[in-house]
Amino acid sequence: xxxxxxxxxxxxxxxxxxxxxxxxxxxxxxxxxxxxxxxxxxxxxxxxxxxxxxxxxxxxxxxxxxxxxxxxxxxxxxxxxxxxxxxxxxxxxxxxxxxxxxxxxxxxxxxxxxxxxxxxxxxxxxxxxxxxxxxxxxxxxxxxxxxxxxxxxxxxxxxxxxxxxxxxxxxxxxxxxxxxxxxxxxxxxxxxxxxxxxxxxxxxxxxxxxxxxxxxxxxxxxxxxxxxxxxxxxxxxxxxxxxxxxxxxxxxxxxxxxxxxxxxxxxxxxxxxxxxxxxxxxxxxxxxxxxxxxxxxxxxxxxxxxxxxxxxxxxxxxxxxxxxxxxxxxxxxxxxxxxxx
Amino acid sequence: xxxxxxxxxxxxxxxxxxxxxxxxxxxxxxxxxxxxxxxxxxxxxxxxxxxxxxxxxxxxxxxxxxxxxxxxxxxxxxxxxxxxxxxxxxxxxxxxxxxxxxxxxxxxxxxxxxxxxxxxxxxxxxxxxxxxxxxxxx
Numbered sequence: 001x002x003x004x005x006x007x008x009x010x011x012x013x014x015x016x017x018x019x020x021x022x023x024x025x026x027x028x029x030x031x032x033x034x035x036x037x038x039x040x041x042x043x044x045x046x047x048x049x050x051x052x053x054x055x056x057x058x059x060x061x062x063x064x065x066x067x068x069x070x071x072x073x074x075x076x077x078x079x080x081x082x083x084x085x086x087x088x089x090x091x092x093x094x095x096x097x098x099x100x101x102x103x104x105x106x107x108x109x110x111x112x113x114x115x116x117x118x119x120x121x122x123x124x125x126x127x128x129x130x131x132x133x134x135x136x137x138x139x140x141x142x143x144x145x146x147x148x149x150x151x152x153x154x155x156x157x158x159x160x161x162x163x164x165x166x167x168x169x170x171x172x173x174x175x176x177x178x179x180x181x182x183x184x185x186x187x188x189x190x191x192x193x194x195x196x197x198x199x200x201x202x203x204x205x206x207x208x209x210x211x212x213x214x215x216x217x218x219x220x221x222x223x224x225x226x227x228x229x230x231x232x233x234x235x236x237x238x239x240x241x242x243x244x245x246x247x248x249x250x251x252x253x254x255x256x257x258x259x260x261x262x263x264x265x266x267x268x269x270x271x272x273x274x275x276x277x278x279x280x281x282x283x284x285x286x287x288x289x290x291x292x293x294x295x296x297x298x299x300x301x302x303x304x305x306x307x308x309x310x311x312x313x314x315x316x317x318x319x320x321x322x323x324x325x326x327x328x329x330x331x332x333x334x335x336x337x338x339x340x341x
Numbered sequence: 342x343x344x345x346x347x348x349x350x351x352x353x354x355x356x357x358x359x360x361x362x363x364x365x366x367x368x369x370x371x372x373x374x375x376x377x378x379x380x381x382x383x384x385x386x387x388x389x390x391x392x393x394x395x396x397x398x399x400x401x402x403x404x405x406x407x408x409x410x411x412x413x414x415x416x417x418x419x420x421x422x423x424x425x426x427x428x429x430x431x432x433x434x435x436x437x438x439x440x441x442x443x444x445x446x447x448x449x450x451x452x453x454x455x456x457x458x459x460x461x462x463x464x465x466x467x468x469x470x471x472x473x474x475x476x477x478x479x
Contacts, residue, residue, distance in 0.1 A: 060391025083388055087355055096468050100346045117352040120470045125360040125478055127462075127471035129368065132355060132395065 010146040017191060017299035018144045019092055022069070024296065025194065026094035029070050030101055045074045049330045050137055053169050059083040061134035064161050066123040066154065067091075067141030072099035073106070075137075076116040087128065089121045096120060124150065126157045135167045140328070142311070143172040143300050151301070151311050159315045162335035168317060171330045175302040178327060188304070191297040303329050347378070347447035347467040351392070354400045354443070356469065358455035358462070362479045367455055369400035370462070372407040374451035377414060382444045389436045390429070392443070398425050405442050418442055 022029075045051075057063075060083045065075055068088030079086040090096055096118045103116055121127050123141065136158045145151045158168050177183045308331040309319045317333040324330075358367035402421050409417040419438040426432055453462040453469055462471050 060388065062392070062395045083391060085351070085388075085392060087352065091472070093465075093468065093470070097466060100467065103346065115346050115349070117349060117355075118346075118468050119352065119356065120468050120472060122472055125473060127357055127360055128355050129357050129397065130359075132397075134395070 006147070007149075010150055013146045013299055014144060017297055021194065021296045021298050022092050023094045026070060026092065026098045029095070030098035046071060046078060047139065047171070047325065047328075049169060049171060049325055049332075050075065050139060051078065053135060053137065053167060053332075054078055054082050054084060057082070057084065057135055057167070061085075062132065063087070063135045063137065064089065064128055064133045064158075066126065066136060066138045066158060067144075068096075068099070068118070070095045070098035070102065072096065072116045072118055073103035076103065076114055077106075080114040085117070087117045087119065087133075089119050089123055089126060089128065091120065091122050093120050123157060124153050126161065128161055130160050131163045131166075133161045133166055134163060135169070136161050138168070138170045140171055140173070142170055142308075143302060144298070145301065146299065148311065152315070155312045155317070156315050159312075159317050159335055164335055164337040166335045168312075168333040168335065169330065170308055170312075170333075171325070171328045172303045172308060173300055174324060174327055174329045175304045176324070178324070185302050188302050190300045190302065192300055194296040194298060305329065347380075347449050348464055348469060349444060350401065350404050350446050350448075351396070351443040352469075353404050353448075353453070354396050356453065356471065358458070358460060358471075360471075360479060361455060361458060361460060361473060361477050364455060364457050364479075367457060368397070369403045369456070371454035371456055372404050372448070372451070373454050373461070374408060374411060374413060374448045376448075376450035377408060378447045378449055379414065379441070379445050380447050382440070384437060384440050386433065386436050389440050389443070393425055393429055393439065396443075401439070401442060408446070418446065 054063075063079055063084055063086045065072065065086055065088045068075065068090050069092070072086070072088035072090070075088065076086045088096070088099065099116055099118060103114075119127065123138075138154065138158055142151050142154050145154060155168075155170065158170070162168060175184050175188055177185070305324075306322065308329050309322055312319055312331065312333055316336050316338070318336050320332045320334055322329060322331050353370065353372060356368075356370055358364055358370060361367065402423060405418050405421055408414070409420075419441060421438060421442065422435070426435055429435055447467075448464060449467070451464055453464065453471075454460070455462075460473075460477070462469055464470070
């Protein structure tokens with residue numbers, strides 16, 4: 001059946017501002033993992049919460065990683081160390097090929113059982129058997145879905161894959177960011193340039209005193225659509241008038257680079273720049289970075305505290321714990337037996 | 342140039358076409374392989390023992406039968422019993438046969454087929470493509 005027009009728009013947004021971007025960036029992501037002073041998260045493997053989950057599980061579990069991306073090989077290796085088997089699903093063939101390539105570059109002889117098991121699939125239409133998995137991980141994926149309905153569908157698929165008692169781990173970029181003082185994004189739906197410093201953010205508290213009236217050129221800068229909400233126009237990026245940011249938040253200056261969100265999720269480009277692999281406009285301060293031909297924008301819906309658990313409501317999941325880790329909200333949940341929902 | 346890995350039967354065991362509209366079970370997928378190869382993979386009895394309860398054994402036997410019928414290997418894969426023996430945890434002969442089928446058999450070329458609709462899913466560069474069109478979705 002045809003999708004609702006809104007659903008088509010949501011899928012189109014994801015195609016343009018998520019899938020296409022990752023496809024283009026797949027070779028750079030693969031190379032960034034080579035080592036040296038690269039900044040991408042996967043140089044150090046999966047994040048701490050995933051490592052903890054793998055340790056918590058009894059040996060010899062079956063794990064599904066939805067939206068595995070190019071780090072499927074790293075997860076596979078880590079899983080194998082505990083005798084687990086991981087199956088990775090992702091919509092992007094380029095990222096899966098990068099994962100295979102990564103495995104080939106690093107494997108040792110006779111350890112073929114650690115080969116990543118990969119399938120190209122839409123995680124909202126997941127071709128994996130129901131109730132077959134001891135654990136499902138979904139790291140930095142749900143924040144790329146453009147509506148609450150689609151985000152819930154992802155969690156519903158994750159719940160379907162889990163056997164009763166199975167564990168779910170979901171992580172997403174947080175609206176509330178660490179730092180002193182604490183900061184937050186100025187709205188929840190964002191287009192984030194790849195490799196640029198993190199979007200300028202307004203302090204969470206307290207609001208500054210009302211600024212003097214701004215000259216017209218500053219008012220125009222502060223309504224840049226880059227950081228505004230995508231639906232319903234305008235959003236809260238300064239155009240609506242109730243945003244406390246002044247115009248300098250929209251200009252990249254060196255002070256933005258001091259505030260760097262840690263590499264998980266991998267939204268920062270490698271510090272070591274070589275010609276062609278840096279798509280930011282040099283604002284991150286790397287010496288010799290070439291001028292960009294255009295910045296790749298990625299869509300994010302950043303999550304507020306409690307929002308992941310709210311998203312997971314009434315899906316047969318018992319939410320165990322939500323915590324903040326390196327700028328992300330993490331949710332751990334357990335699949336309830338069928339009689340519970 | 343990316344090096345590729347090939348599809349293992351242990352992955353085939355997890356895959357269904359149930360996301361297609363109208364499909365009741367979509368399992369096991371038919372294995373229409375055109376090129377396969379046996380790889381040397383270290384036998385790990387403990388790993389096989391852990392995985393066996395998590396597999397759908399009927400899917401394993403169906404896949405092996407499929408492949409033996411296609412006659413793509415010099416020697417057919419060892420035949421597997423229709424059910425997992427009760428003493429599987431100590432039955433090294435059985436575990437080794439299961440290991441060969443699940444971990445050593447590489448599907449290099451071919452496709453997976455929905456048993457109810459005949460819809461084909463190609464395997465390209467060792468990775469099965471299970472994407473469907475919007476009008477096929479449930």
